[in-house]
Amino acid sequence: MPWFKQEQVPTLRHRFLEMLLESATDYAIIGLDLDGLVMIWNKGASLLMGWTEEEMLGQPAAIFFTPEDRQAGRPQGEMQSSIQNGRASDERWHLKKDNSRFWASGEMMPLKDEAGVVQGFVKIIRDQTERRLAEERQTLLTQELAHRVKNTLAVVQAISTQTLRDEIPFATAREAFNARLMALSKAQDVLMHGSWTTASLRELIAGAASLHGNGDPLRFHFAGPDVTIGPKAALAFALVLHEMCTNAVKYGALSVPEGRVSVLWEILEEAETQLWFRWEETGGPVPVPPVKRGFGSRLIEHSFSQHSGGVVKLEYPSTGVRLSVKFSLAALQRPDA
Known part of the structure; x- marks a missing residue:
């Protein structure tokens, strides 16, 4: 028998996901809406790039892309590629709040509802600068x-x-x-x-x-x-x-x-x-x-x-x-x- 009641499942799942996001401090986990605006910004993202969650919520994810990648349309290209291929993998330079650069290994995946309709994206980044x-x-x-x-x-x-x-x-x-x-x-x-x-x-x-x-x-x-x-x-x-x-x-x-x-x-x-x-x-x-x-x-x-x-x-x-x-x-x- 489960120790929790059935009506507690949504609340427990929500708490579990929150703990999961905040515990993964070696990874920047970022949730985006269909316009590429930040909806989720975990502790790992703050530690890696310097912006707090309050600073980044509602901001375009393009802010941590380099000027040359923004000019080339890389942020939008990643979202389109993830929709077409199920995921988009990349390794490139990204920006921190202090404008310094780090080499990132990233994965972007579309988030779909029960009907299979894309509602947003999740991007997971790891710092690979030393490598x-x-x-x-x-x-x-x-x-x-x-x-x-x-x-x-x-x-x-x-x-x-x-x-x-x-x-x-x-x-x-x-x-x-x-x-x-x-x-x-x-x-x-x-x-x-x-x-x-x-x-x-x-x-x-x-x-x-x-x-x-x-x-x-x-x-x-x-x-x-x-x-x-x-x-x-x-x-x-x-x-x-x-x-x-x-x-x-x-x-x-x-x-x-x-x-x-x-x-x-x-x-x-x-x-x-x-x-x-x-x-x-x-x-x-x-x-x-x-x-x-x-x-x-x-x-x-x-x-x-x-x-x-x-x-x-x-x-x-x-x-x-x-x-x-x-x-x-x-x-x-x-x-x-």
Whole structure:
């Protein structure tokens, strides 16, 4: 036997529906008449969009549609679609009372009487902004990754082409190619720390020192201010540093115990802010200028002079190899640099 009397059913059903509407706070449940005016506005709608029930009753539902959707007739289109198809599903931006936007997943259904005649509509909305933003971030990251991979593969291709261009035995070329890829990998690690948008010049130089300087700060000294540079400039620096280090280990200051390498950089406040980068070797064998331009010379010219607009001075005095480059700091720090 039911605990309620039959004559109580309409009242109980009404109370039950009220409790149902007010308890569904994760959803905006909105009842509309045939003209699209708000007749029901539950607590979830107030929490999501900011308008109170008193403010919204009798107002057109179009008020929480964006201006462009109102212009395109989306509110009326939803009602017509729900009548024709039994429901209308959509995902779009909606407006809050403070005029901010949120991404909504919505369903609209027609409300019919016993005769099947449409008397109004119910629209149920859920906030999906976080999901939408997460999808946009994922898309952006995927596009950025594809861009970075493409650039990296282009650099690898250039390294292989330039390495094999020199007339050297295959075993030597393979060793040089692998070492250059290792330098490129170190640069990628530094870029990862900067979310692939910037790299610390100090970390790039420290990476080169760890590979070639045996961890001895007296043999491989570097000093300068904290400076970040763009991705392409970072790869260029990493490869040039590798070539300079490799030559120093084979023929220069790092080939003898008493040899030293000093890497210094500073910011020059001139007409255009510049980065002055210097590599100086001392205590090693007297350098012999190369008879022809090898990989290192071509790399410095392309990466530092042509690509980054640097003014390059590579010298071979009796004290040791010296490389001096002045860059436009703004050019080095461009996101595509």
